Amino acid sequence: MAYNVTLRQSGRQFQVEPDEPVLSAALRQGVGLPYGCKNGACGSCKGAVVSGEVEQRAHSSSALSNDEKTRGMALFCCATANCDLVIDVREIAGVGDVQVKKLPCRVNAIERKADDVVVLKLQLPANERLQYLAGQYIEFILKDGKRRSYSMASAPHAEGPLELHIRHMPGGAFTDHVFSTMKEREILRFEGPLGTFFLREDSEKPIVLLASGTGFAPIKAIVEHAFFKNTDRPMTLYWGGRRKKDLYLMDLARQWEQDHPNFKFVPVLSEADAGDAWTGRSGFVHRAVIEDLPDLSGYQVYACGAPVMVEAAQRDFTSHHGLPADEFYADSFTSEADLVNAV
Template identity: 85%
Template sequence: MAFNVTLRQSGRQFQVEPDEAVLLAALRQGIGLPYGCKNGACGSCKGTVVSGEVEQAPHSSSALSNDEKTRGMALLCCATAKGDLTVDIREVAGVGDIQVKKLPCRVNALERKAGDVIELKLQLPANERLQYLAGQYIEFILKDGKRRSYSMASPPHHEGPIELHVRHMPGGTFTDHVFGTMKERDILRFEGPLGTFFLREDSEKPIVLLASGTGFAPIKAIIEHAVFKNLNRPMTLYWGGRRKQDLYMMDMAEQWAKDVPNFSFVPVLSEPDANDAWTGRTGFVHRAVIEDLPDLSAYQVYACGAPVMVESAQRDFTSHHRLPEDEFYADSFTSAADLANPV
């Protein structure tokens, strides 16, 4: 028999099957809850179980700590209900209205942007169009059934191919294929759009956009969408990498800073070498935000990239620099390695 789940803040209810993850049950019934990886690695779907009990499947310790468990928190992507539940978690409006599809696509172009970054463009069938929100991602469905997630770097209004930014992870099944044997006109299959990382347009707050590495991809889509919609909110992009080559589209960001009103760009390198001839900011990219904006109480933050960057930014911004917890939106780029030692 199915169990009832009640969302404490709104009172909305949905049903979950005994062996079904709470998050998947909500999404299946058109209820938008925050999520990212869907496999217990990123922590985006964390909520508090107010009443009832859940069984928590193996997950990354960084996504849900033992201390958080003792306080009644759970990762809803890998939590199953033992009975009726009441859960306290922020709901996400708008996501449930967009149809998630499984689609074939053709490789339209492969362009190397850096030694370890390829811009991959996908052409949909002529009779298909993917509706999505700027910042969302797709999941490639591989031949063995495994999935690989990539954020869309092209904004929703873009009429051409879907643009992704793929970083090479040596030894990774999919990225080794992209960088080694994939060619134009190859056929792939994906599901999307997915995720709750997208621009909240119902706010007038200034925006801090925080990216590391290829976390720039969904940030790019958000910026281009905001420009297209003529949103006049101040936007500052902080983009971090180890070396200058990691900021693989820096010319584009610098051009936005010249052309887009109320937009500024702060590149940050953590380990520049002599060949970079770097005269800009150095250190951790989220620390550059703190140096410039010690009081974040009036801001919205969108952070995307390496899990350690996202986790550090969320902790420091909300605990020490007055950012409201519900104004931090993130997409943590987790990989199979992030679940290598689940708890």
């Protein structure tokens, strides 16, 4: 017997089957709920259970704490219904209009940008075109059925291959292959587009873009698509890394700043050494935002990268610097290791 789920803010309803995650049921029926990793690691799908009861499956304690569970919060990507539910979670317009596909692709190019970063370019079949929102991601379907998620760095209007930015995770089955044995023309399979990290175009607020490492990838797609659509909202990109090599496309970001008067670029290094000859900003990248913009009440923030950076930015920006909670949008780059301490 299916249960009814009602969204408190809009009154919209959908049905969820027993043992089916609430998020999966929503997406299956074209209801756009926020999500990122879909495996309980990032916390993007968190919301409140207003009435009814859910069973919360294994998840990262950083994504949903015991205190939050006590207060009636849930991760809907790994929560199943025990009865009819009323839930309070932000509904995302537009996501349900984009078709999710499973497609083959061919490796078009593997371009090394740093010792641990490659730009991977993928060619789709001649009769296929992937429609997506700038900032979304795809999931590679590996031979053993496991999946690996990567954001698209190419903007949806761009012609040519899909572009992904991949950092080597030593010991990671997929990235070890990418950095050692993958060859051009290799065939891969993926599902996408996925995710709810994309620019909200119904606002006129100035934009803060916050990236660490390869979290620059979806930010690149968002920025280039905003330029394509002649967005005149002020945009400031804060891109952080440990060393200068981590900002592997810094020249591109500097070129954007030269070409577009509404765009500003602030690179930040946390562990620069003498070899970097660094004279720019230093420290944690989200702290650079606070130093420049102590009052964020009139901004939108888009953050992408390491979970520790995303979590710190969300906490500090919303708790101490005036950013409305519903104006913080994030894509936390979680990995298998982020679920090691699942509860």
